Amino acid sequence: MPPLDKRIKKFLKDSVRIAPKISSKGELSELRTGLVSPYSQTRKDAIRKTIQQMTSGKDVSSLFPDVLKNMATNDVEQKKLVYLYVMNYADTHPELCILAVNTFIQDAQDPNPLVRCMAIRTMSMIRVEKILEYIETPLRKTLQDDNPYVRKTAVICVAKLFQLNKELCIELGVLEELRNALDDSNPMVVANATASLVEINNMDPKVVDLPKLILSHQSQFLLALNECTEWARITILTALAEYPARDGIEAQDIIDRVSAHLQHVNPAVILATVKVIIQNLPHILADNNSKRTITMKKLSTALVSLMSTPPEMQYVALKNIRIILERYPELLKKELRIFYIKFNDPLYVKVEKIDILVRLVDPSNLKQCNLLLSELKEYSMDFEPEFVSRVIQALSQLAIKYSEESFIQKVIDILLELIERQEKLKDDCCCAATDLLRHCPNNEVMAKQVCAVLNTWSAPETELETDTAKCKFVWLLGKYPQYFSTLEEKLSGFVESFVQEETSTQMSILMTTVRLHSILPGNMLQQVLEISTKETRELDIRDMAMMYWRCLSLSNADELINSLCSSQLPKINTTLDTFSPELLEKLLKQLGNISSISFKPENDTHRKKNFVQNVVKGKQIEELQDIAKNELANKVNDDVLLDFGDDEDDGMVNSNSGAPSSPTQKPSALNDLDDLFGFSSSNNNVNKITEGVESLNVDKKSSNTQDLLDLF
Secondary structure, three states: OOOHHHHHHHHHHHHOOOOOOOOOOOOHHHHHHHHOOOOHHHHHHHHHHHHHHHHOOOOOHHHHHHHHOOOOOOOHHHHHHHHHHHHHHOOOOOOHHHHHHHHHHHHOOOOOHHHHHHHHHHHHHOOOHHHHOOOHHHHHHHHOOOOHHHHHHHHHHHHHHHHHOHHHHHHHOHHHHHHHHHHOOOHHHHHHHHHHHHHHHHHOOOOOOHHHHHHHOHHHHHHHHHHOOHHHHHHHHHHHHOOOOOOHHHHHHHHHHHHHHHHOOOHHHHHHHHHHHHHHHHHHHOOOHHHHHHHHHHHHHHHHHHHHOOHHHHHHHHHHHHHHHHHOOOOOOOOHHHHOOOOOOOHHHHHHHHHHHHHHOOOOOHHHHHHHHHHHHHHOOOOOHHHHHHHHHHHHHHHHHHOOHHHHHHHHHHHHHHHHHOHHHHHHHHHHHHHHHHHOOOOHHHHHHHHHHHOOOOOHHHHOOOHHHHHHHHHHHHHOHHHOOOHHHHHHHHHHOOOOOOHHHHHHHHHHHHHOOOOOOHHHHHHHHHHHHHOOOOHHHHHHHHHHHHHHOOOOHHHHHHHHHOOOOOOOOOOOOOOOHHHHHHHHOOOOOOHHHHOOOOOOOOOOOOOOOOOOOOOOHHHHHHHHHHHHHHHHOOOOOOOOOOOOOOOOOOOOOOOOOOHHHOOOHHHHHHHHOOOOOOOHHHHHHHHHOHHHOOOOOOOOHHHHHHOO
């Protein structure tokens, strides 16, 4: 419940209220009536309810003309709500926004800086060409405004204007003023100007020489970095990451200036700072080893702190850590325990942590490898099949990384134990065991142990599900036939399902059958060759079968086949995925971006963003007038606009406001909007607009309604 004093204030406010209230349901008809109420408090309540319906996802665009009538007011809160509504529905009613140009320009000169910001922001977001033509004077004034809050809003509006009308933005010359904003004394203005220039450069790199601007304003960025908001820090740090340091001294200075932000509470700021340090780190590595050690320790502490964030942020951090470890594998070698799996970690975090753990372990440290082995063995008891599958893969990766046969034997024992305990893990365990045997091709003890367990499978062609597992199982049959007592039975099962298997499995069956043709029945080889040449659609399989068939038809067939099949697969030294040097360089420059999560860098060439086109863009003012008239005629249906009361006096209503109008002077919503926005006045500051919409003005009513409207 709200505090007692607030409830008392609300009770007193409601007790003296004269204006009728808007119900909590907020039906469109009730809102429309409230928006044209003679009571200012009722109109304000109706606007609030309209915004509430808009934020909840309900379509209230039909109220656009009625909400627009409440724009010209001295109530800042009401004006803010109306501007918020206009920004949201400007796309749906762009032709009606032309009627509010006079109010926009007047508000851009308002003494209140908040009103000036709202005016220029809203004006730059309305995608109507005729409105953009009047933005020059307000935009120039706000770019040079005395208030930094107005200036920081204006520099963002330059990027919006560039997106809507590139030619107009260049013609007005506001890009030069945007460049000058980088020298502003306020750090928020500098940050927003940087963001605008980056956005403009992404849309058209030829317009703004961004690298040159970063090079010439590097000191301003570093000075403003400590005095701006989190969003502004990220913007400036991203720009600094594009700056190439000239030497080790300058790189060390940049690192020292930004290192304080590694302790920031926002993970995005930390990642942006890490990117700046990573880009400058190569310049100081050769100069001073002690500085490198200190910097690496700071980086390690910052990356470890990201592991205490929510799971979604941990996932992003783990993806970026994966990239960094590719370049600096020693960075987190002492922080292995930080990446241990927690019971409440989601699956996507668990999988990434497993990958990091295998990469972090030191192959020269037996104690560390044994600790991780016991940890992975415990993880293999988990109930999530996808996680256990990744753990089994990690077990084989760890064994290959340590590369000691006694250690590999421990891993094989764990894998064989998993096979006996869970039937669903046969595929993963078979793949992992085969990789270990390929790493130790001369260890007959391990081969005999693995084959003895696999030999107990009655129908491996059906028990194994993945193509990779089937292919590796068939390879084991050909590599170690002496350890399979039911070799013919198992291979015949794969031959019978030859047509249904994937390409790699078919190739493995063909090669194994040919390799073992001397110990297999002749009809099995004949059957495989016929299926491979007649029933399969893969050209590689057919060509390979034809080659084997011709070799077998020669006089020295056995010698030739033995020569072809005697080749050995290369020893597996690692099964960890790595990036190419070119890809790694690109990913390091894009840390914190979406590309660092998908490992797919953005294109080097800047992709031009499509400038927003609108159905009313390019139309003449007469066409817009006709569209506006038709829109209002359909929405209002000739309803008589109620007289507005003064904002200062909710309870007073003009006694003559209800006087009927003459039939020849029937009031319409368009007439009232004309009066409300001052299209009939002779304001020197808005002569252009008055002339442009002169045809919209109609004969005024001879009632007191106009007197009340003039108060706005």
